Amino acid sequence: EVQLLESGGGLVQPGGSLRLSCAASGLTINNYWMSWIRQAPGKGLEWVAHLQPDGSATWYVDSVKGRFTISRDNAKNSLHLQMNSLRVEDTALYYCTTGGVQWGQGTLVIVSS
Amino acid sequence: DVVLTQSPLSLPVTLGQAASISCRSTQRLENSDGITRLSWFHQRPGQSPRRLISQVSNRDSGVPDRFSGSGSGTDFTLIISRVEAEDVGVYYCMQYRHWPHTFGQGTKLEIK
Numbered sequence: 001e002v003q004l005l006e007s008g009g010g011l012v013q014p015g016g017s018l019r020l021s022c023a024a025s026g027l028t029i030n031n032y033w034m035s036w037i038r039q040a041p042g043k044g045l046e047w048v049a050h051l052q053p054d055g056s057a058t059w060y061v062d063s064v065k066g067r068f069t070i071s072r073d074n075a076k077n078s079l080h081l082q083m084n085s086l087r088v089e090d091t092a093l094y095y096c097t098t099g100g101v102q103w104g105q106g107t108l109v110i111v112s113s
Numbered sequence: 114d115v116v117l118t119q120s121p122l123s124l125p126v127t128l129g130q131a132a133s134i135s136c137r138s139t140q141r142l143e144n145s146d147g148i149t150r151l152s153w154f155h156q157r158p159g160q161s162p163r164r165l166i167s168q169v170s171n172r173d174s175g176v177p178d179r180f181s182g183s184g185s186g187t188d189f190t191l192i193i194s195r196v197e198a199e200d201v202g203v204y205y206c207m208q209y210r211h212w213p214h215t216f217g218q219g220t221k222l223e224i225k
Contacts, residue, residue, distance in 0.1 A: 045154075045162065045205055047214040061213045095161060100152060100207065100214075101173075103161040 002026035004096045009107030016086050020107055022079040022096030029072060030055070033099035034079045036070060038092035039106070048094070049081060063089075086111045115140045115208050119217035125225045126196045134220045136206035138187040143210070150210040153182055153191045156219075157202040166191070198224060 008020040020036070036048040049070040050059040058070050069082040079096055086109075093106040116139045126132045136151070143149045153166040164173050166182040169189060179194040193200055201224060206217040 044203075044219045045207070045216040047207075047216070050212075050214070059212045100154070100209070101164055103163070105161055 002098075002102045004098070004102060004104035006094065006096050006104045006107035009094065009109045011110045011112065012086055013113050014086060014088055014111055016111070017082070017084045018086065018109060020081040020083065020094055020096075020109070022104060024077045024079065024096075027098065027102070029077055029079055029098075030074045034070075034072060035097045035099050036079075036081045037095045037097055037100070037103075038090075038109075039095070040089075040092045043092075046092075050099070051079070083109070088112065114213055115142075115211045115215050117206050117208060117215055117217035119204075119206060119220050122218060122220055124220055124222045126193075126222060127225045128198065129195050132193040132196050132200075132222060134191045134204055134206075134222075136184075136189045136191070136217050138189070138208060140211060141186050142208050143186070149185060150208060151182075151184070151189050152207045152209065153180075154205045154207060154216075155200075155202055156205065157199075160202075162205065193222075196222070196224070 003025045005023045035050045038046050038048050051070045067085045071080045088111050091111050093108050095106045096104040118137045120135045142151050149169050151169050154162040156162040165176050170182040181192050183190050203219040203221050205219050
């Protein structure tokens with residue numbers, strides 16, 4: 001059974017940093033497109049970042065470019081999202097997904113002073 | 114960015130009746146390989162989204178055949194032939210032809 005388990009969310013002040021992690025089981029993440037998708041409270045879905053299977057290319061939505069970095073640890077079969085210079089508008093539930101096919105339960109990030 | 118516009122945004126449906134959701138794109142979603150990159154997702158209250166359909170009309174494993182997708186170019190439709198109670202929630206279309214991948218605003222289906 002495929003499982004994606006996110007962690008690392010929490011409450012942070014504007015300008016702060018968080019590192020989200022996604023532990024995968026039942027699949028080997030370096031065989032998949034891996035993505036982070038977020039959902040602000042009561043809102044729709046927004047694709048945040050995307051990592052090619054061979055790790056050679058990444059894509060980011062414009063609003064997080066230069067602030068967020070998606071990466072992968074093949075040895076630990078885990079995906080990460082380093083989030084710096086956080087803004088109030090980054091408040092959301094962050095989902096780890098295999099390109100939208102399998103989804104975790106999400107980890108909540110709240111940016112507030 | 115590609116904008117996907119769904120309609121209606123709210124969809125009250127009687128159990129056993131059909132439901133239809135439209136998704137219109139500001140750009141064509143067919144790639145040079147001939148594949149049209151449009152998916153549909155369902156999100157029940159308090160749950161993670163679940164992909165129902167990819168490439169316009171390909172149902173994912175385990176998705177009931179009462180769900181069907183159609184369309185081409187910039188206009189797409191999700192049809193639920195006979196709505197059941199478990200179908201409540203929000204439905205999203207998503208394009209993965211152009212970066213950034215984008216979602217429609219969502220259509221909330223409820224039972225009358």
